[in-house]
Amino acid sequence: MRTKRTRLAVGLSLLCILFAYSLGFAQIKVVTTITDLQSITRLIGGDKVDVFAIATGFQNPHFVDPKPSYILKLARADVFVTVGLDLEIGWVPPLLNSARNSKIEKGGEGYVDASVNVPLLHVPTSASRGQGDIHVFGNPHYWLDPLNGKFIARNICEALVRVDPDHRSLYEANLKKFDETIDLKTKEWTEKMRPYTGMKIIVYHDEWPYFEQRFGLQVVDFLEPKPGIPPTPSQLLKVINEMKRDHIKIIVISPYFTTESGELVARNSGGKLVTLATSVGANDRIKTYYDLFDYNIAQLLDALK
Template identity: 40%
Template sequence: MKQFFCLLAALALLTGAAHARLNVVASLPDFASLAEDIGGDKVKVTSLAKGTEDAHFVDAKPSFIRVLNQADALIEGGAELEQGWLPPLVLNARNPRILPNAPGHIVLARGLKLLDVPTKLDRSQGDVHAAGNPHFNLDPGNFQAMAATIAEAFARLDAANAPHYAANLKRFNERLAGRLVEWDKLAVPLRGVKVITYHKSFDYLAARFGLEVFGQIEPKPGIEPTPTHINTLIPQAKSAGVKLVLMEPNRARKTPQFVADSIGARLVVCPGLVGGAPEAKSCFELIEFDLRALLKGLQP
């Protein structure tokens, strides 16, 4: 009888393992959104950062270490996007499954063509990233490659459900193709519109939809605006005909509003991450929200 119950217990463990979902942790909600699209009901996804936070400076809570310790996979952007807060958490989590170069460590920047790759590295240039601009999440043209990277990693970690991930990827790509056509049509009035951004967060969105980035509120990436820079920027932007000033919800509004008022432009608050606005609950909704916010900013 004792052997019988031992056998039942073993079978229960095997059954539970076979039906266990992948425990996926994403650094940012955008990557969590993609993981949910590809993983479906085969994954449990947790985002460390909130959409209202700055991706470079996330509040690294001690509870994150516990979450990472239990993860089967970690999805991060890479290209030094999370360099200021994520590596110590991964190290302290003591989880070999998600260490750099482990099968469960998924870096989405790999394979993408990044903008603003520096020709030389000099700290006097500000917070410059060696691999290029890491805010690639705002170009929906990158979604397909990012989703494919996630699907391939999930299939390696959970081979039994590889067909499920492949099918979800196919559906995702079909949906994306349709939305890209819709967004390109929606964004026609934005082509050639000159904008100023607070940080270089919106370069990919601008490049994708034809906006011209004239400059930044920051004098250099990651450096707070100075009176000298702002006083130089204002007459130049006014002369160039800048129409919009873009900022994320987590930035201080005073200086961008002053610049916008001084040049006769409209200040537009655009979330840079999923969850940065209540209406932007997914990667698709984020792009839709930002485009419509920009279009609204052009209205008289």
């Protein structure tokens, strides 16, 4: 009888220890809309977070299918990080509406609008869909300026502290480290691009204003006649003439656009078509937020040789 009791006590104790041990290692479940937010969350949260990104790095973040399998991830999430500024308006609302998780609803402690405090560009003074796919709050591709990564990181850090205050010091230390690293690397990247300050370029879609500003480039036209409208022959002809007239050498395209129209313009203008990554994971070489800029700067410099 006594042996049985002893065994029971030992068993229960082991279970309690196991439970406490598992609690100690329980990770904060984070869902982000894009991979750049996933990368920054990992840099801030370290091994305390388990982060899932809905869109892949080579996918157009405007158009993601709200698959029900994402609802399962959101239903279990402690934190949800969104780019905001209506970038994901076509797919985040139906996912959140079905997730049944008040923690990550707008206003919930786990909801993070990563754009908060980011100085925005291209905020329209009037809004009409006649102008194409415009964003009424401003251009939403702000993560393509590495210094805006610091605003994103701070917003994420604050959310992690809200849901997991026990590890505040860790998150804040990682934020400090992130800020220092991004400052240092931004100096290196801007130094590399300094000889090309003011260089005119053409881009496919209006998603590079933050990158353009940070690295001193000048986007003069787009292959799309209006945001979201596919390139038309008259627009391509206009761009070819501009490139010839102003000796523009670079056309920037994103991984999720087909290259035909860009190649046509490059052939007829003597320019070069350069595919830049818009997000982490656009290819195997880009594993972190830092790699994104390492890769893009290297691609541009290579094209300019």
